[in-house]
Amino acid sequence: MASKIQEWSKDAVLEVQEYVRLIAQVARAVFTPPIYYRDIIEQFDSIGIGSLTVVLLAGLFTGMVLALNSGITLDQFGARSMVGRLISASMVKELGPVLTGLMVSGRVGSGIAAEIGSMLVTDQIAALRALGTDPIRKLVVPRVLAGLLMMPLLSILATGIGMVGGWIVTVLQFHVASSIYWSSVVQGLYMQDVWMGIIKPLFLGFTIVTIGCHVGMRTTGGTQGVGNSTKLAVVASSVAVIAVDFMVTKVLIVLLY
Amino acid sequence: MAKVLTARPPLLDEALAFGGPIVVFDKVSLAFDEKVILREVSFTLQTGHTKIFLGASGAGKSTILRLMLGLLKPDAGRIFVNGEQIDRMREDDLMRVRADLGMVFQEGALFDSLTVGQNVGYKLNEELQWPAEKANARVKEVLGFVGLGEFIDRMPAELSGGQRRRVAIARAMAAKPRILLYDEPTTGLDPITCLTVDEEIIKLRDLEGVSSVLVTHQLRDAFFVAEHAAIREGNQIRFEKADQEKADQAEFIMLKEGRIHFEGNASELRAAAAKDPYIRSFLS
Numbered sequence: 001m002a003s004k005i006q007e008w009s010k011d012a013v014l015e016v017q018e019y020v021r022l023i024a025q026v027a028r029a030v031f032t033p034p035i036y037y038r039d040i041i042e043q044f045d046s047i048g049i050g051s052l053t054v055v056l057l058a059g060l061f062t063g064m065v066l067a068l069n070s071g072i073t074l075d076q077f078g079a080r081s082m083v084g085r086l087i088s089a090s091m092v093k094e095l096g097p098v099l100t101g102l103m104v105s106g107r108v109g110s111g112i113a114a115e116i117g118s119m120l121v122t123d124q125i126a127a128l129r130a131l132g133t134d135p136i137r138k139l140v141v142p143r144v145l146a147g148l149l150m151m152p153l154l155s156i157l158a159t160g161i162g163m164v165g166g167w168i169v170t171v172l173q174f175h176v177a178s179s180i181y182w183s184s185v186v187q188g189l190y191m192q193d194v195w196m197g198i199i200k201p202l203f204l205g206f207t208i209v210t211i212g213c214h215v216g217m218r219t220t221g222g223t224q225g226v227g228n229s230t231k232l233a234v235v236a237s238s239v240a241v242i243a244v245d246f247m248v249t250k251v252l253i254v255l256l257y
Numbered sequence: 258m259a260k261v262l263t264a265r266p267p268l269l270d271e272a273l274a275f276g277g278p279i280v281v282f283d284k285v286s287l288a289f290d291e292k293v294i295l296r297e298v299s300f301t302l303q304t305g306h307t308k309i310f311l312g313a314s315g316a317g318k319s320t321i322l323r324l325m326l327g328l329l330k331p332d333a334g335r336i337f338v339n340g341e342q343i344d345r346m347r348e349d350d351l352m353r354v355r356a357d358l359g360m361v362f363q364e365g366a367l368f369d370s371l372t373v374g375q376n377v378g379y380k381l382n383e384e385l386q387w388p389a390e391k392a393n394a395r396v397k398e399v400l401g402f403v404g405l406g407e408f409i410d411r412m413p414a415e416l417s418g419g420q421r422r423r424v425a426i427a428r429a430m431a432a433k434p435r436i437l438l439y440d441e442p443t444t445g446l447d448p449i450t451c452l453t454v455d456e457e458i459i460k461l462r463d464l465e466g467v468s469s470v471l472v473t474h475q476l477r478d479a480f481f482v483a484e485h486a487a488i489r490e491g492n493q494i495r496f497e498k499a500d501q502e503k504a505d506q507a508e509f510i511m512l513k514e515g516r517i518h519f520e521g522n523a524s525e526l527r528a529a530a531a532k533d534p535y536i537r538s539f540l541s
Contacts, residue, residue: 036383123366130326130360131428132352132384 019214022136026144026210029137039142047108047143047209048150052157058103059158062095063087063165071174080174084181085188087166092189092197096159098245101204103158104151105237109212112143113233116216117226125217140213144206151205152198159197192256196249203248204241211237269340278337279304279436279468280325285334285344287320294320296515297334304435305506307462307469309479311539312512318472319363322438325470326358327351339435356384359429359467360438365421367413373400373424374409380432399427403457419450426457430465437461439471443478455481456496463487464494476540483507483523511536 070086116139119125125135163185170176215233219225265273273279280302287295294317302308310318323329324336327343336344339357346354367376374396375382381392400406403423413421422442429437439458443451455478461467463486473479484507486499509526511519519529519536530537 034384122364122369123362124368126323126328127360127362127366127368129328130355130358130362131380132355134348134352138383 015218018218019210022140022214022217023210025136026140029134029141030145034137036138036142039138040145043142043146044150047104047146048153051104051107051150051154054103054107055100055154055158056161058099059091059096059160059162060165062099062158063091063162063167064169066090066095066162067166067169068173071170075174080170080176081180082184083166083170083174083176084163084184087163088185088188089193091159091162091166092193094245094249096162096197097155097200097204098241100151100155100158100201101208101241101245102238104147104154104205105208105241106234108147109208109233109237110230112209112212113216113219114226114230116140116213117219117229118223120217120219121222121225135217140217143209143213147205147209148202149205151201151208155197155201155204195256196252199252200245200248203244207240207244208237211240265339273304273340275303275305275466277304278302279339280308280470281335281337282321282324283335283337285324285331285336287317287324287329287331293515295324295331298512298515298517299334300510300517300520302436302468302470303506304468305462305466307471307482307507309483309507309509310470310472310512311474311476311479311509312518313539314474316512317515318474318512319440322360322440322470322472325436325438326355326360356432357435358438359432359434359436361422361425361429361440361442363441363444365413365425367421367424367428369413371413372409373405373411373413373416376413376424377409377427377431379428385432395431399431400424402430402460403427404453417450419446419453422446422450422454423457426454426461430461430467433465434467436468436470439469439473441473441475442471443473443475448477451475451478452481454478455485456487458482459485459487459496460494464489479509480523483509511539 066087067083071080071083074080074082074086116125128135128138167178167181170181171178212233215229215236219229221228278301282298282300284297284299285295286293286297298321300308310321312318320329324331325338327346331344334344335342338354341354343351343354368379371379377399378392378396381387381395382389387395396409397406400409403426405420405423405427408416408420408424413424416424426442442458443454446454458469458471459482462469471479471482484499484504485496486503488495488497505522508520508522510517513535519526519533521529526536527540530540
């Protein structure tokens with residue numbers, strides 16, 4: 001039993017060490033040539049545009065269901081005009097970034113791990129190195145940059161469409177006037193909330209893609225290994241999204257409020 | 258002979274001219290955890306010559322190629338490639354050494370999201386930043402060399418196993434490296450396709466002056482490469498039995514349990530089989 005714990009601890013420390021090493025390599029590669037601009041643009045498209053549909057749908061229905069539930073509760077106190085305020089505060093600060101993070105980790109985190117993992121087990125990564133290409137610069141850096149910069153944009157769009165979803169339900173279901181809903185949305189927003197909604201996705205995007213790349217780069221064991229890496233990437237990045245969200249929220253509350 | 262692209266200092270160039278020590282392994286050892294892969298392995302590949310590594314699966318043959326490329330670092334010993342000691346070299350510096358090396362991986366390791374032409378031209382376009390016109394011309398030239406000129410726009414998934422290996426050879430030779438490494442290039446291929454791949458290896462060695470390291474457990478291919486020569490006659494290329502001097506330029510190394518069990522030319526290997534039961538069992 002003791003030896004198993006020792007072995008598990010060693011593996012855990014090794015994983016953390018390799019993850020930190022990957023981040024250090026990425027940090028160095030971002031600021032030194034060569035930089036593969038075409039790959040960066042391709043990843044912006046793949047991660048950003050490619051995730052748009054799923055993120056918008058998630059945002060829309062989250063806003064709608066939030067309006068539905070909160071509307072019924074607020075109606076009991078005769079405060080159905082306050083639905084917009086509740087939706088804007090929830091979506092901007094928390095639900096927009098986290099739901100986008102979860103959607104992106106399911107779609108992008110798994111995709112990155114599967115793609116890099118299958119390249120690794122079929123010797124394509126070794127071939128890249130043999131051809132004089134650093135796989136960190138070619139594969140990891142473009143994905144990290146795309147994750148870092150596209151996540152805030154996706155989160156803003158998800159939040160916006162969530163508010164639209166809330167507006168549809170509030171107007172059609174609770175018969176609140178559009179102007180009242182939107183003025184309530186604006187009243188519920190503070191500048192600190194907006195900053196939180198922009199800063200959080202930066203950390204979440206970075207976490208999701210670096211975990212996907214790390215897991216992909218550590219793939220072993222052929223096609224079965226690729227499957228395992230894909231699962232691990234989704235699970236680890238989804239849990240990390242929630243954990244990082246908590247930690248970043250804690251820090252931002254101290255710094256902003 | 259095609260002119261190589263990577264410049265070397267004149268003195269080094271002279272030292273590494275035909276017959277010079279282009280790759281040197283000096284008492285190289287490597288272990289993965291408890292498993293010892295190589296034990297004090299030493300050999301020299303001379304410029305323009307061929308080294309053929311034989312041995313059972315897991316004997317460390319492919320590991321030697323990965324050590325030459327710097328994809329793995331030895332635990333002990335020194336490795337020199339093209340006059341540079343690479344065993345402790347940083348990854349960034351290794352990129353310079355790799356510029357003069359080409360590797361054909363076991364299953365080809367073609368980039369499956371790129372076309373055949375993009376695979377072959379990868380190094381020229383992405384790393385060497387050749388003008389598109391010049392790179393395209395070179396891609397067509399090397400694809401023609403391996404007889405796959407019409408496959409330039411196909412995807413790797415549309416190719417047969419043999420065609421994939423030949424594209425991998427074209428990709429490895431596109432940037433005109435001085436050294437080509439072949440990791441089991443004929444494994445899993447039918448005899449006729451094997452012969453085609455073997456002929457490509459001989460052509461590159463004899464017509465392009467490339468030093469070759471071949472890892473295989475296909476004896477027929479190993480002896481064919483060692484004992485045949487390519488001769489250009491106008492636009493035709495003819496393969497014939499090599500004379501003794503040429504055949505001596507191909508040296509066999511048999512690995513057993515991480516050590517060099519035999520080192521010598523094809524006729525010495527056949528002679529050793531009469532006395533050594535391990536070699537005999539391997540050759541029979």
